[in-house]
Amino acid sequence: MSTHTEHAESPKAEAVKYAATLFVLLILTAITVGASYINFGSGNIVIALTIATIKASIVGLIFMHLLHDKPVNAIIAVAGFVFLGIFLMFDFLDVDSRTNPQPTNLHTPPAITAPAAGAPATPVPAADQRKE
Amino acid sequence: MEQQFDTSKIGMWLFLVTEVLTFGGLFAGFGLMQNKYPQEFVAAHEELKRWAGSTNTVVLLVSSFTAVMAVLMARTNQGKKCAMYLWATVGFAGIFMCIKAYEYSVDFSEGLFPGKYYSHHGDLIAGSHGYATFFSFYFMMTGLHGLHVLIGMVLMSWLAIRARRGDFSDKYYTPVDLVALFWHLVDMIWIYLFPLYYLIT
Amino acid sequence: MERTLTSGAILGDRPRPAKNYLNETKGIWSWLSTVDHKRIGIMYLIAVCTAFLIGGIFALLVRLALLNPQHTLFGKHWVTAEMYNRFFTLHGAIMVFLFIIPSVPAALGNFVLPMMLGAKDVAFPRLNLASFYLWCAGAALAISSMVFGAVDTGWTFYTPYSTTTDGAVGLMTMAVFILGFSSIFTGLNFIATTHKLRAPGMGWFDMPLFIWGIYSTAIIQILATPVLAITMVLLLIERVFQIGIFDSRIGGDPVLFQHFFWFYSHPAVYIMILPGMAIISEIIPTFCRKTIFGYRAIAYASVSLALLSFLVWGHHLFVAGESDLANVIFSALTFLVAIPSGVKMFNWLTTMYKGNISFETPMLYAMAFLFLFAIGGLTGIFFATLAVDIHLTDTYFVVAHFHYVMMGGTVIAFLGGLHYWWPKMTGRMYSEKWGRIACALVFIGFNMTFGSQFVMGGRGMPRRYFNYLDQFQPIHAFSTYGSWVLGSGLFLTAIYLLASLKVGKLAPDNPWGGTTLEWESSSPPVMHNFEEQPVLEHEPYDYRHRTVTHV
16 A cells, blocks of 8 residues: 555656755755855844745755645644744843843942951841841 | 554654754754854854855755655665665765864864863953853754764664665655654754854854 | 443443453563553553652651741751752652653553543554653652752752752753653654544544643643753753853853743643643533533633643743833733633533532542632732732742642642542542542642642742741641641542552442543453444533444
8 A cells, every 4th residue: 555645746756856956955055155245234144044944944845745745744843933933032022122220229338347257248138048 | 554654754743843942942042142242153153164064054955865865765665775875865964974073173173162161262352251152052052963963874874774675665664754854854953053153244 | 232321330231351451461571561551651650659759748848847937846956948948949840840740641641541532552652661761760860869969949940050059950950851851752642642543433523622631731742841851951051061051140141041941831830730621621521411511612722721821931030030021921921821721610610500410539629620720720810910920929929829720720630530540540449438538638738738828928928938037937837737637638548549459349341421432441441442443423521322332
């Protein structure tokens, strides 16, 4: 019993398809490397990641057969990237929107006198749990 | 049999998703650290050899091609050719590892180590941790990726021996398909690794 | 052969098979090398219950240390702050990673899920055994970390303390890493099994809701746990190499650790609660003899909980230094994630309405769940509210909240499921009288221990603190006494359950009159689950017709 009904093409045609895909991937690699020599400012990373995503999609759809497989495999694959994207998105959102405000009641601390024997020079934080 | 093949494929894709999220976590860490140290990261990446990275990218893409060809050969009852393509994939993977090893040796000789062992001289922003952090991530991610390349090499060598023995046919080629999927993921990770580490300006 | 099922206990009309999965092959090696999902489930059950015992002992020690602010017992000092930090850390780490995450899926799910689907086993039986051995390896590392200096960072391993402190943090993080993969492989197995191994005639919306719950849990296990794994790796590498990712003194960001950690750990709490809810969805229709209300709503709510759970982790970082914008967004999303849980609660209650309810122990635990999870879930909403969270976070209020959802929710549901499927797994009936007494002790003890903690937290008692002001001493003492009541209830449960193995009545195939497929097998089941491949011919929980035909 053949395990694939969706292979309507002959093996030779399939091999040609894979070779053509490799060719496209190599071209895209060349474009990526070439683009890195040109200064697009902040556009560089966008271009690089876009081309990388196109390459990864091609590898996934054609080399990994997602185009012809049952949809469940593609859903699983996409889900992984979507949730990774959620992680990245919220992390960058947090980091980029931090304003690091100073406390509004900040005032200069009182002058520090010479420490008594055994006593700490600065106020010990209330969270110290060693005291009985 | 078809049910078993489909089930195995679902299982493999689920495993690949866990790999995506594992490496993705590292990519996230790298991205956020780059956000924190943009100048240091750009400067640090100059230390990496662009030719080595580009060659490795090409090598892995070609190995992806040979891997999928191996699956095709297994599926069309051409065991000997399947083995040949699998050995070719192993060979390209080996070239990748050799280039990587060369890169690492040059890096070490220049004092580029991860974390507290970073001893490179001549960094522009003195005292900044950004350079060491870049290389920490570089070694972590290429190291983990390299480990996966080695695992792939071992698996494909084992499969090549089995293919030569005639274990695979159009009725049963699941292991070849699954290991090839793993290999393509390894390639995919490099597809993202390469521009982020070697090409960012 | 048609059999119409009547209400009440069902006596199988076929003879009890001589050989079942328990005695088919003998010897410890036949168990340790088994790939039978039922035997693996039993091994997991023993393993997680042992972990529960150890984690529980640490809990009792924590409460004992807090009995009075002088930390004395009969006038003698017996515990230091350092010891106390280790107690609560180990309590948390063992309970979360060794007990609660695997408990329902790996122990009960492994046993029941394939049978409910009408399958012989899971999709990847050897991977199932591997999951178990990974748990054992993780447990061994966790125990060795206790021996070699223990951990005092809290189960959350916040940096930079965890990256710089002495102590066996490395061993514990490696344990967590390995346990993570145990969880991942279990989830992987269940997803593949649910997709491909259902009985003929069983479409997605003919599956029992237990399956929907376990399936949703498995989605989270696959997507979230790898991030935990890489977080542990990064923590370890930070300790060894000081790469400067989490420690601000060397250029890192401690809040980044918290993002990484909670991206897993928030969905993880849904790994904990979804299987518990799944059990409740089984128990209530059976003991109310009524079709569940809103089957599709509960199914969709399970999956949406799994997916939405990934959008809210920032609510653990409200006071950690997260930006205001992120805070507001996470707060809003946290309100959203409460909705599917609410949907389920109302559906369960409506199922009970005008049902023919009987109050066996599983049903008592299910009703306890409804009460306790409602409190736990609603107090979670308090924390979603930013203005309230700022005051209540890191107090005993949050300790009470998460114990109400994790223990009052998951553990109570686990106990309910354990009693529900005990006849199926062991072929014995437990003592209903002792079951009800123990349930009452557990319920009362639990509310004593943790209800009082809401009061303490509201009055300002911080969590994880060894020292406290005298004004809190009466409440602390009350909570400690409650822990003894709770502990005695659980201890009693262990006793009568184990005793039933020797003196319990032999169980019929279907003691509760359940309609899901696992009740079609003998108690205990034969090795391959069913004598003939079952074919599903009715809706799930169909208490109107309840006729099952065998092919």
